[in-house]
Amino acid sequence: MYKKFFLLFFAIGSLSITITNAQDSGPNMGIIPAPVSLKKASGSFTLSRQTVILADSTNNKAVVFLADYLRSKKMLNIKPGIDSNKNTPNSLILTSAGTDSLPAEGYRLTITPQQITIAGKGAGLFYGIQTLIQLMPADGGATIQLPCVQITDYPRFGYRGVMLDVCRHFFSVEFVKKYIDLMAAYKLNNFHWHLTDDQGWRIEIKKYPKLTTIGSQRAQTVIGNYHDRTPQQFDNTPVGGFYTQDQIRDVIKYAADRYINIVPEIEMPGHSEAALAAYPELGCEPTFPYKVSETWGVFHDTYCPSDKTFSFLEDVLTEVMELFPSKYIHVGGDEAPKDAWKKSAFCQKLCKKLGLKDDRNSTKEDKLQSYFIQRVEKFVNSKGRSIIGWDEILEGGLSPNATVMSWRGEAGGIAAAQQNHDVVMTPGSGGLYIDHSQGKLSEEPLNIGGYDLLSKIYSYNPTPAILTPDQQKHIVGVQANLWTEYIPTENKAEYMLLPRMLALSEVAWSPLANKNYTDFANNRLPSHLAWLDKNGFDYHVPQAIGAQDTIIFGSQLNVNLKPSVTGATVYYTIDSYTPREADIPYTIPMTYNVPQDQYRELETIVITPSGKRSRVTSTFVYNKSPLPAVNYQSTASGLKYLLYTGAFNNTSELTAAAAVDTGIAKSFNTSIIRKNNPAFGIIYSGFIRIDSDNVYGFSTLSDDGSELSIDDIPVVKNDGKHSSIEQGGSVPLQKGYHRFTLKYFNVGTTGTLRVYLTIPGKPKGELSPDEMYN
Missing domain, CATH: 3.20.20.80 (Glycosidases)
Known part of the structure; x- marks a missing residue:
């Protein structure tokens, strides 16, 4: 993984972001937002004190911005001059010439070994400069190496x-x-x-x-x-x-x-x-x-x-x-x-x-x-x-x-x-x-x-x-x-x-x-x-790239991660304890064997150089043979339910409460329950029929928490207070009937609960209790 370097800039009191280096191999060379057209070329341009800046007007706001940036943060005190010869070698040209066909706020940025040209009018020239700054490495000395490229860019919306x-x-x-x-x-x-x-x-x-x-x-x-x-x-x-x-x-x-x-x-x-x-x-x-x-x-x-x-x-x-x-x-x-x-x-x-x-x-x-x-x-x-x-x-x-x-x-x-x-x-x-x-x-x-x-x-x-x-x-x-x-x-x-x-x-x-x-x-x-x-900003740290909250079945736990913040460290555990700085830092892909009838839980966290943390992700890997069908004879459709009232924090609290109602549910729609109970929990139980041996995916979309089990094995953990979130898992099942248990609680006014099943070879579909049995 390549390194990228960063620099804070306050030119005329402003902030400009330098984020990439010339070795960036991505299709957009690290630029956000992605340009309309970007064509890489071989070679590089060397920006130095010998480089001249030539512009249509030296008083243009964008021109002043760039010159101040180079002087304040790159120690390159280059005074812009009037553009009288566009063929001047070792030059950085800032011009509106040839831009009549460009959409509003558009620009062209061309970098060759001999010259940089940014062509644009008004805001377009400014945005071209912002892109140029994103291409500048921050680790240079007296010179700045810029990759050769041709960019044509303009906004989708005004x-x-x-x-x-x-x-x-x-x-x-x-x-x-x-x-x-x-x-x-x-x-x-x-x-x-x-x-x-x-x-x-x-x-x-x-x-x-x-x-x-x-x-x-x-x-x-x-x-x-x-x-x-x-x-x-x-x-x-x-x-x-x-x-x-x-x-x-x-x-x-x-x-x-x-x-x-x-x-x-x-x-x-x-x-x-x-x-x-x-x-x-x-x-x-x-x-x-x-x-x-x-x-x-x-x-x-x-x-x-x-x-x-x-x-x-x-x-x-x-x-x-x-x-x-x-x-x-x-x-x-x-x-x-x-x-x-x-x-x-x-x-x-x-x-x-x-x-x-x-x-x-x-x-x-x-x-x-x-x-x-x-x-x-x-x-x-x-x-x-x-x-x-x-x-x-x-x-x-x-x-x-x-x-x-x-x-x-x-x-x-x-x-x-x-x-x-x-x-x-x-x-x-x-x-x-x-x-x-x-x-x-x-x-x-x-x-x-x-x-x-x-x-x-x-x-x-x-x-x-x-x-x-x-x-x-x-x-x-x-x-x-x-x-x-x-x-x-x-x-x-x-x-x-x-x-x-x-x-x-x-x-x-x-x-x-x-x-x-x-x-x-x-x-x-x-x-x-x-x-x-x-540079001291607060921000939401995304979870590690490659990590997810899910439950899967297999004989190996594969750890293949990437920090969501360049320069950050991913720490992980496989012993069900919350990871922190004292735990294992991720460096290279790892594989852990999961013995038969056991499981391993991979928990990950990203910790940045400044100490900011991502949320913890949890992946369960169970090593179990396909779950055998259970003996079930009835064909009565619908799921049994037990209703609980109270402000719950997670689904595990339901079993300790006393049920206030029971019956058969033909739907996961809880609107009637919510109308009379602003805070409640419910446990659905019954059987689901599986038509062939295979690995089946289940997921719940819920607001607040939900947990789904098949044959008493957790398959979906979507617990805790939260808005509508979908999480899923998978389980190998043999043909026949299997016990189905869904726990859900709600403490808000919206209350979403949907259950999905993915059958191999078919698109994901919503599961209805009237397709199940009690």
């Missing part, structure tokens, strides 16, 4: 975004800039800055000072997951903070220097408690004791659609648009309950005045929200800008020129595109809510839930096949969202962001044909993670 919520928890200007640096290094170009919400107003508005003196401060914050405690508990710690307009101007310039647009979000008509706490006359109940919210969730207090409210919002948006040059102004529009409007005599009178009535598709209050958003849109349009909002702005009729962010799945985005509106896809179902867990809840820091693995976000395709080619053109981009209810620190924000942001960059930039998760995760990502590790 809008490539990441959102940061600074309302639930406030983050410093320095951290915001760090966030922007990471975006720029991976060719993301829109920073969605969520600035107002129920829990805090974070932008200074000169005309309304109480928005920050009152609205930016909350007295305390709910402890832990607010669903878990009754009554709720609080930390008794005040939280505050906002950005002055001078700070915002500074951040906007900082982002613009890295070709990043900032989209400000001012929430309306819901998520407005912080504003109403400062100016209660903007609500439908002016005497109501509004306060900056100390808990999370959806609240029923919204702006009242009065002239006073619209005057306030126009004043606020005027100051916002004077600060932000963004074409898009985000107006929220999500999660706005209409209870206050239904009770309000003013709102009901306004509905009547506007002729709004309930119909099959929407209520008059939904239509009132559409009126609200459209009125704001007309004002924003009058200033030469366009609104963008969450997909709820579709309800009651979409504003004429609005762009939709589709977050509740893809349905809203599909509907908007079919109406010829532009769409940014950002569905949580696509792995784009990066406040969700990256593993089992018991193994991850407190988070909002969900289960969005790196592979899930990487596999997302923002363009739904259901759309026609013309409608697909309205899918202008993709965005990941970092909501911060459970992210009080900058380190945790980095942990939730990384490495999923890198997967997002490839979704947003690279053509579908060039995407390859194995190459991304196993070949390129380890070097980028090592760079993050060396």
Whole structure:
């Protein structure tokens, strides 16, 4: 395994990532996101003090960026000059010449033994420089050896975004800039800055000072997951903070220097408690004791659609648009309950005045929200800008020129595109809510839930096949969202962001044909993670490459692993004890014999040079002959079940509890049970019929934990509190009947349980209890 070296760079306060060396043999040479076209060539170019930099303009932001990088981090003080002779030997050419045919933000990077040429306009030239920096080795002395290559590259989508919520928890200007640096290094170009919400107003508005003196401060914050405690508990710690307009101007310039647009979000008509706490006359109940919210969730207090409210919002948006040059102004529009409007005599009178009535598709209050958003849109349009909002702005009729962010799945985005509106896809179902867990809840820091693995976000395709080619053109981009209810620190924000942001960059930039998760995760990502590790970033450490949670049958345990972070060490055990630094470091492939009727458990962990750790993976290898069929005569379909109530932590706790119900189950659907029992456990038991001797695969998709056994031998271990996760195993079975046992518990409100069987030579199929016997 080759070594890669890493370097932190803050050129004009920015971050650039050097991750590869010329010996990288991968198809994408370690570059993230994968380029459109990359052709390797023989030889290398030597960048040294004798190299000259020639550019169309020495004041170009990208040119200044590169020169400062070479001077600050490579000790190469090369002053750029004007490009008058493109055939100058030993030169680095930065030009826009010959790029008219390139798509927007595209570039060409050509490295020969005699010359480096980066051709691109505006952001394209900057992105070409970012790719060049990724190709630079960090272990050089006075010279830098660069591999010869020809790269033609441009983005798949024009809008490539990441959102940061600074309302639930406030983050410093320095951290915001760090966030922007990471975006720029991976060719993301829109920073969605969520600035107002129920829990805090974070932008200074000169005309309304109480928005920050009152609205930016909350007295305390709910402890832990607010669903878990009754009554709720609080930390008794005040939280505050906002950005002055001078700070915002500074951040906007900082982002613009890295070709990043900032989209400000001012929430309306819901998520407005912080504003109403400062100016209660903007609500439908002016005497109501509004306060900056100390808990999370959806609240029923919204702006009242009065002239006073619209005057306030126009004043606020005027100051916002004077600060932000963004074409898009985000107006929220999500999660706005209409209870206050239904009770309000003013709102009901306004509905009547506007002729709004309930119909099959929407209520008059939904239509009132559409009126609200459209009125704001007309004002924003009058200033030469366009609104963008969450997909709820579709309800009651979409504003004429609005762009939709589709977050509740893809349905809203599909509907908007079919109406010829532009769409940014950002569905949580696509792995784009990066406040969700990256593993089992018991193994991850407190988070909002969900289960969005790196592979899930990487596999997302923002363009739904259901759309026609013309409608697909309205899918202008993709965005990941970092909501911060459970992210009080900058380190945790980095942990939730990384490495999923890198997967997002490839979704947003690279053509579908060039995407390859194995190459991304196993070949390129380890070097980028090592760079993050060396330079003090927090991030989620993936499990060892080649390790997995599963149960298999065989006579040998084969250990063939690779660290998920270059330079990290994989430690492992085979004695069922949790591995740590004192255990066996993996160096070369190993084989352990498993005696007949015994098993070995391989547990692995990745520990990085800075001490960060992956989760522990566990692989069981049983050496057993095919399990013989049992004597079973009945043909009564369905499984017996025992139901238990209580908040369980794992399936082993079920057998110690007392069953409250029993019967025959014809389905694994537990919705009726969940309706009456918010926390419960269930054990299904019976028999399954196997038609031929072979090795069969079983898996469970469950939320929370599940464990499946065949003939009392564990085959699937998917235990513990977690969101929907599928895990599997395999077992050799002889023809005939075999005992089937499934244990499951649930402590949440969703509750998923599905069981799958893979028959050799056939695709995996869902198993139903009515195909089993009791």
